[in-house]
Amino acid sequence: MQKFSLLGAAALLAIAPAAAPASAMPPPLPEVEGKDAATLRAEMESGRIYEGLTPLVYLDRIGRIDDHGPKLDAVIATMPQTELSAEGKRLYDERIAGKARGPLHGIPILLKDNIEAAGPLPTTAGSLALKDNVTDRDAPIVARLHDAGAIILGKTNLSEWANIRSDNSTSGWSAVGGLTKNPHALDRNSCGSSSGSAAAVAASLAPLAIGTETDGSITCPAGVNGIVGFKPSVGLVSRTHIVPISHSQDTAGPMTLTVRDAAAVMSVIAGSDAADPATAEADARKADYVAALSPDALKGKRIGVMRDRVGDRADVTALFDAALKQMEGIGATLVEIADSRKGDEGLGAAEFEILLTELKADMATYLGGLPNANAPRSLADVIAFNKANPDELKWFDQGIFELAETKGGLDSPAYLAAREKAVRLAGPEGIDRLLKAHDVDLLVGVTNGPAWVSDLVNGDSYKSPGTSQLPAVAGYPHLTVPMGAVEGLPIGLSFIGAKWSDADILAAGYAYEQASRKRVAPTYRASVTP
Secondary structure, X not given: OOOOOOOOHXXXXXXXXXXXXXXXXXXXXXXXXXXXXXXXXXXXXXXXXOOOOHHHHHHHHHHHHHXXXXXXXXXXXXXXXXXXHHHHHHHHHHHHOOOOOOOOOOOEEEEEOOEOOOOOOOOOOOOHHHOOOOOOOOOHHHHHHHHOOOEEEEEEOOOHHHHOOOOOOOOOEEOOOEEOOEOOEOOEOOOOOOHHHHHHHHOOOOOEEEEEEOOOOOHHHHHHHOOEEEEOOOOOEOOOOEOOOOOOOOEEEEEEXXXXXXXXXXXXHEOOEOOEHHHOOHHHHOOOOOOOOOXXXXXXXXXXXXXXXXXXXXXXXXXXXXXXHHHHHOOOEEEEEOOOOOOOOOHHHHHHHHHHHHHHHHHHHHHHOOOXXXXXXXXXXXXXXXXXXXXXXXXXXXXXXXXHHOOOOOOOHHHHHHHHHHHHHHHHHHHHHHHHHOOOOEEEEEOOOOOOEOOOOOOOXXXXXXXXXXXXXXXXXXXXXXXXXXXXXXXXXXXXXXXXXXXXXXXXXXXHHHHHOOOOOOOOOOOOOO
């Protein structure tokens, strides 16, 4: 895998004159720690940061923090520095010529390594079976990012195969990238499966990243790492050329430092794709998500409080209650919901049947379409590869893969019954019922508990507060925003709404974020305990 080696400030400044305007000396090496994309954009426009140097500054930071120092292992691979510098120079020239493409112009972004991007980097899903999967094609969402002027910096680590291989796995581990560490405490887990995307943004290895979610894979790592994560309505964002699990539930989404940045990314990546039938309505449904933001967005709103999904930790409950009080203080009316789980018996089993069946079918479609002649062509091929490669199975098994391989096709009665049941329980009898029965505009809950200690031998020991499943299965939007920390470990606040209410959910999260400002910077300490 191509990975950047530590350059250092002197080397970066040596590179800069070739990229910078000939009439100007290279500017001082900028500080990017904690800077969101909107801030970087303003500094580019003011001349304080130069587009040709900016991606190289992030490469240097990846070298110092991800490959050395704390060694987060959040980034699997980076684009060649000469290519990044040249792209930055092109975007600088465009801006000087008055042709800036929008709020992402010149902004570096990382992609979860199950998303294809043109160039020399493979798309591995963290698996050695795909270590040579260089497709040299952009996923449609990546093409949209390019067109908006974003600079693809590289690929992030993830829970291998997006955490669908085993129920004994350790989130954040892949055979290609190793174990992603949580920058708030290095012995703690980064959750998954978009582990590297979340840890990288939290550590300012890039101001923006793209993750993917089937159930909790954007929102949990975002919450645990103390950043913003947005899972849009399924069908709002194309999934073409993204390694799949489930066409019913998969979606890509932004992972950022602020809600405004998440809205800016969504304004770019949302839209229809003829190759993805689920997105047929996207062009009609998408919006200018930044324009929809307002600090007054919660004024007059009725919010359903999913009290029965908070968990039993007093410190987390205290954070949640404080967040509720802040929302009430900016005009929201709170409605307590004590029975948000009512009627969802059997939802988990139905969802699992869907994921198993669609994994087998959707993986065959994706793998069968890869241009690499030596790529695996089916889930069965991947299972065989793993059995033949000890490095793949040294920490946990592939029990879910093997169970999925026993399933029938998308026309099997068991699958069709599970699909009908899950959609009904999560949507009409789930979120829709809660919104209507309690006369509320949206739902809020706790995204995550504090990050657990990573344990490759025994696997994950996380007990989720349980907010991700309903919006994941229903295909409805789910936003997490930092609401503080316990023992220095971030906790997220979830905002959930009806199908296609993405703009309203982002606006609600923005209003809370502006009133609370609860994001905490990572400290890279070895452990929570001395």
